Amino acid sequence: MDGILTGGWEFVWLAYGVSLVVIVSYAASIFVRYRAELGRCDREARREPEVRKT
Amino acid sequence: MLVLTFAFGCALAYLLRGGWEWETRLEAAIEAGIVLSALLCAQGAIWAKPTWGVWWDWDPRLTTTAVMVFAFLGILALRQFVDDPVKRAVWSSVAVIIAYVDVPIVYFSVKWWNTLHQGLSTPETVSGGVPLAAAHQCLRGAVPRLRDDRAADAAGAPAPPGELLPPPLSASGIKAAHLGVAR
Numbered sequence A: 001m002d003g004i005l006t007g008g009w010e011f012v013w014l015a016y017g018v019s020l021v022v023i024v025s026y027a028a029s030i031f032v033r034y035r036a037e038l039g040r041c042d043r044e045a046r047r048e049p050e051v052r053k054t
Numbered sequence B: 001m002l003v004l005t006f007a008f009g010c011a012l013a014y015l016l017r018g019g020w021e022w023e024t025r026l027e028a029a030i031e032a033g034i035v036l037s038a039l040l041c042a043q044g045a046i047w048a049k050p051t052w053g054v055w056w057d058w059d060p061r062l063t064t065t066a067v068m069v070f071a072f073l074g075i076l077a078l079r080q081f082v083d084d085p086v087k088r089a090v091w092s093s094v095a096v097i098i099a100y101v102d103v104p105i106v107y108f109s110v111k112w113w114n115t116l117h118q119g120l121s122t123p124e125t126v127s128g129g130v131p132l133a134a135a136h137q138c139l140r141g142a143v144p145r146l147r148d149d150r151a152a153d154a155a156g157a158p159a160p161p162g163e164l165l166p167p168p169l170s171a172s173g174i175k176a177a178h179l180g181v182a183r
Helices: A009-053 B004-018 B018-054 B060-081 B085-099 B102-112 B131-157 B172-179
Strands: none
Touching: A009 B018, A009 B172, B004 B018, B004 B060, B004 B102, B018 B085, B018 B102, B060 B085, B060 B102
């Protein structure tokens, strides 16, 4: 026992891979939802003058 | 845990002071907290397999963490079923305060119960030796590579590796380095 672990690199790659997939997916979902919300605000802003006219 | 503590603060702030900004921050914090907690569970399972031999065990730390993830997931689901924004904000704030009770239990579970999981990660258990050992391992790889590159540049051929390798750092060496004792 010398306190140094050997091998097990597949678990290291798996941990980094899972982290990368989760973080990138969450970042992408935030970006998509942000764009959708901007579009919704834009549509509502355009619709507002029409509502005022009626 | 920090994100969920922030969510707890937002829930308290909304109930005591009001303001939609706290409700918005609360929702964002719950969502980020769930993503990070789920990632924590996944990474824990990946760590558990080579060290314990199993992906999952009903150990106090793991069980309380799973309860925490599902509790906050439930709050996020609850929000989808309430149409009235005021009711949604109040209910989810109260639910977050109740669910947050589990967060300190997760943290202290390894101290309170006899568990398979290692003890609390504190500055005393992670500082000193561990970063030093990591830096040592990096240098073990980097020094021969630099030397090989220089030798290859000078002679046009790579030199035999391993001549400048420092000796492996043993567990007692890490402890000695951590305590500032010469080996």
